[in-house]
Amino acid sequence: MCQDMMRAEVWLQDSLDDQVGIEALARRMGYSSSQIRRRFRHCFGLSPGAYRDRLRLEKAARLLIHTPMDVNRIAGACGYRNHSAFSRAFQRRFGRTPRQYRRCLRLNLARRRKAATPFAYQVRELPRRKTVLTRLYRPARPLEDLRDWQRHAQGAEVLPASLAAAPPIAIYHDQPLEGALPRLDLGVELDIAAAGLALPPNFRTQELPAQAYACVPLTHPGQLDEAMLFMSGRAVSGDGEPLSGEAPQLLQQAETLELRIPLL
8 A cells, every 4th residue: 555645545534524625635745636636546446535525425324323413413524514415425325315324224233233242341431542553454364363463564563662562452444334445543552641753654643532432341353343233233222322433442451352432
């Protein structure tokens, strides 16, 4: 993956609710608009604008499924200023209106929850945290042990030695929505005061905000889908806290593996 286009893709993800055009991305990356479109399409198979539109609609789908937000508010949160344009784009992408999609997917989750494996969890308010991450697209190998994350991440061997003892973290951007663009961030979690790190080009720092999470202990990463199904089903059935639709995090601390699902 082209490192500069990875940075471009992350920028598109982080600006879904913004109206800035691709020209702003081109200036940020030091390319012309035509160059950024050509290079981005070569890496991802879509133009930057089409890719961001798809990310917006997938974010909207997560919010429709997992939150009680009304459709107008969801449209605005996903960068749409016109409700009709949002509804048309959503129906083209998913084959249903936003309200039909919400009703169908929430009913399906509630039904599937009845057969899901139950998981214990706690709701905790977590403080701001800093992470050092790299992004993987369509990972070739399943993540069987988070402590072995460096084997999956190009350039991890030249990270600063001070990060060696930091707890590994994975952020799953294709959860909790089946069929989303498969993106996985891998790296480590740091104290918020950490600064001045010299990182390889394909790594970045990212701050995680203070937020409430449903914290689910797991025995191995393969339980992620089961745990997400159980927690999502609880939420849409009214038996648990509504999820925010944001990407869940998997954190390894010593022998403890914990799934952290952001809540509203």
